[in-house]
Amino acid sequence: MPFPDDDDIGARIKQQRRLARLTQRELAERLPYSYSLLNQVECGRRAATVAFLAAVARALRVDITALTGQPHVSTSPHDRLAILVRPIRDALDVYDLGPVDGLTARPAVVLAEESDRVCQQVRATHLRQASQALPGLIAELTHTAWTAPSTPVWQALASSYRTAADITLKLGFLDLSRLALDRMHWAAERASDPCLAAIRQYKRGLLYKTGHHATGLRLIAAGQQLLAGETSREALAVSGQLHLGASALAARAEDQTTVDTHLNAARELAGRVDGEAADVHWLSFGWGNADLHAFGAAVAMRQYDDALNKARNMKLPGSTMTSRRARFLVDRARVEMETGHLDSALTHLREARTAAPEQTRHYPGTRETVTGLVHLSRRAPDTLGHMARWIGL
Template identity: 65%
Template sequence: MPGPDDHTGARIKEQRKLARLTQRQLAERLPYSYSLLNQVECGAKPANLDFVAAVAQALRIDVTALTGQPYVTELQQDRLTELVRPIREALDLYDLGPDDTIPGRPAKQLIAAAEDLCAQVRATRLRSAARLLPAVIAELTTAAWRTRSTELWQALASTYRTAHDIAVKLGYYDLGSVALDRMCWAAHRASDPCLAAIRQYMRALAYFREGEYAIGQRLVAAGHGIVGAAEQTREAVAVTGQLHLGASVIAARADQQNVVDTHIAEAKRCASRTGDASEIHWLSFGPTNVALHRMSAAVEMRQYDEALAQARNIALPPTLATSRRAHFLIDRARSEMETGRTEAALGSIVDARHTAPEQTRYHPGARETIKGLVHASRRTPDTLGHMAAWIGL
């Protein structure tokens, strides 16, 4: 179990000292006050993700060095670490051609298996998806090399995207980057501009996590260039809309309100053309996802009252992906905590755990919110105590 000094603030302090900076010197490099840095380092306040990204950028280190990801102790307890190495190996064998030891399954079955893995990740069944993933990658790789089928290359690219999603949700960001490189490789062989644009969108989110907002915006623009040159089908419009949503959150973290408004308006226009397009590449794109990203942008800009006002007006449809539902609850919990609604925040985090336990346990925003609630409570309620123990606090 982590010790009392094993928290994000303590890691910030350690990395600051390694950089030979005083608190005031580091604070001068941040868009945050010296007082907040002091409180975060001593554990009196949680380190929100935007704060952590700003510190990582100032110190020129990876965000994971400050968050402690992947959360190895919890992953070992959940027996998830043993599932990571086979995924890493499957991603490494992409260029060896067909494996003659793998029997051929019909293409329709392999494509259906790839789709099922995407569905499992959206349903936050990470353990099940991670266990099945390496074999599906191996089968699809061999089948694609044997037949050079466009549909199989597309399915393989989609499965690499699933590998990225699993790796990132478990905190293995380096593995996620490898998976995106493989996705690009397969999408190129499939000659699929939409998959190539989605890969740029996901690369942009990786730089968003690291606080490199200008690079993230360039990658989104590259994605628009790719999909904009393709035939403007419903699929292409949905991908275009999702690129705008990604750009809106990046701009929010960069505190660019006008840019946020422009991207949200463009995404809303795309959604009016596609309607609910959640089935397209498992992006969950549609009017509801536009509303959810608008709320997320308010959270990123620390407009917590506005975020809660928006949350009250969002009706989540029963068909919304479990992963998106949990993300909404985590955003709402953060906003409730930041506005002093601690009981409501605890309720939202408990709801997120019930909705998607694996995703919530390894989500850095959820973990920091739980830590913040512990610090804010004069007397820790039993429910909060259980939640704190659950994340290893």
């Protein structure tokens, strides 16, 4: 798809190229396109396509809007997201090709810190920022893992693959999330880190929706086996999170007994880690998270009166990550709607949007709740209409 301001786009490419201290030929060598085409686009003699601009943005490590000058590069929300995650897809694809010629990676300790920072960005629901930083980080960590392998490097790479899985899942790319978890397994094995391997099984298990919960529970159980005999605070917190994951899967099967069994086990482990272990792999494990999962289980089993009572008596701890807080608000909105409190439901949706706009917009529960409110409202208020248009309903 060509853009109407191709002359301006050519000028922006030239500007960003110069900021990157690259000649035209040097930039062309980083592209799957010819030097001649790059020259013609910069001069305004050829139109720039979305694919070409995405490649240039990736090579220059800038957001594509720095080249287009537009907030969006496609009229389709899915296309916009596909362009956002394409560099992540590319980074996941080249994991086994060895070192990258000409790449000078930052020191391993800096890369480990950056991996942790990007993971934290996702928990803060800054998905676009994390998406832009992640491909380059994975490239540097992969290069370092091939040239100077060490346990901390493999751990940081596994963590970055986990972040890729989280981002792509939140944006609706389930196949890419599964691929990222496969890469996480590859790196976690080389790190010989049972906790990271168990987290990977936890993430895999939760990808199984209603009707396939038994497979998800098997994966959770496999994660617990990886931690057998481990007694560190880290291992206890990860084991507790696995129990919370199992409770969510059991709730999808409406198996109250299994839900209670795993919630009780998680609470027992929370006591052994002094109540809260929010610092362990950004899992936010603890009593507060157990309460959130109890609420989530009631929602999944359509026990809306019980869920509403739990929500109204719940006080989220200050350590609750923005991503988890926003999801709770959307789920509470659904509960308020199902129990006839339509105004309150809309209020909680707006709070979720304010707290985490990117996540809330793409979370399936938001669309389900907004659709329900539109159906139930005799005359949809303007705020509901705005919300429906915002999610593309």
